[in-house]
Amino acid sequence: MAMSLARPMIRSPALRMTSRRFESTAASKASEAAKDTASKAQQGLSRVTSAAGPAIAGAARGVGNALGKIGGRTGRLIAFVERQTPFVVYYSKVGAEVAKLVFQGQKMSPPSVATFQNTYQTLWRSFQRGTLFQTPQNILQQARNLSNAQLATAGVVAAECLGFFTVGEMIGRFKIVGYHGETASHH
Numbered sequence: 724m725a726m727s728l729a730r731p732m733i734r735s736p737a738l739r740m741t742s743r744r745f746e747s748t749a750a751s752k753a754s755e756a757a758k759d760t761a762s763k764a765q766q767g768l769s770r771v772t773s774a775a776g777p778a779i780a781g782a783a784r785g786v787g788n789a790l791g792k793i794g795g796r797t798g799r800l801i802a803f804v805e806r807q808t809p810f811v812v813y814y815s816k817v818g819a820e821v822a823k824l825v826f827q828g829q830k831m832s833p834p835s836v837a838t839f840q841n842t843y844q845t846l847w848r849s850f851q852r853g854t855l856f857q858t859p860q861n862i863l864q865q866a867r868n869l870s871n872a873q874l875a876t877a878g879v880v881a882a883e884c885l886g887f888f889t890v891g892e893m894i895g896r897f898k899i900v901g902y903h904g905e906t907a908s909h910h
Contacts, residue, residue, distance in 0.1 A: 793801060825831070849855045857865075869877075893899055 792798075826833075846855070
């Protein structure tokens with residue numbers, strides 16, 4: 724009950740006025756000076772940004788125009804890269820967003836730096852020793868040791884790949900029936 728009576732008194736304008744009266748004027752002046760300095764810095768930064776933006780864009784245009792004047796194979800290569808750049812940027816951003824969604828949805832986390840270092844050190848050592856790739860005898864021995872469940876899984880994956888390839892071919896050719904071939908070549 725005492726707490727419920729104290730709240731309206733704390734919120735009263737008369738009590739707020741008395742608390743303001745006891746504030747330090749030096750602290751309020753310092754905070755005002757800091758705010759003023761921050762606003763001036765922000766204005767200066769925005770002026771610099773607005774002045775530098777067109778300069779950078781102009782320099783980029785100048786470089787683009789200079790590269791556009793190059794002829795021959797190099798000019799065609801530069802023109803091709805310039806045409807492809809927006810697509811590459813767009814699809815890389817889309818890919819990054821999809822990867823982020825997959826990581827969040829699967830509750831995945833990237834491996835630690837120690838895991839990366841360990842993995843790549845092991846790969847580098849095996850590359851230096853020449854044991855990066857297995858010998859055909861080792862591959863054959865591993866194939867003999869496969870269980871029936873692993874063979875069945877491999878068969879299902881192979882069938883899925885063949886099915887997706889076939890459907891892709893049908894969609895790509897807009898035909899369900901195979902190629903007709905040339906009738907003139909048959910005698």
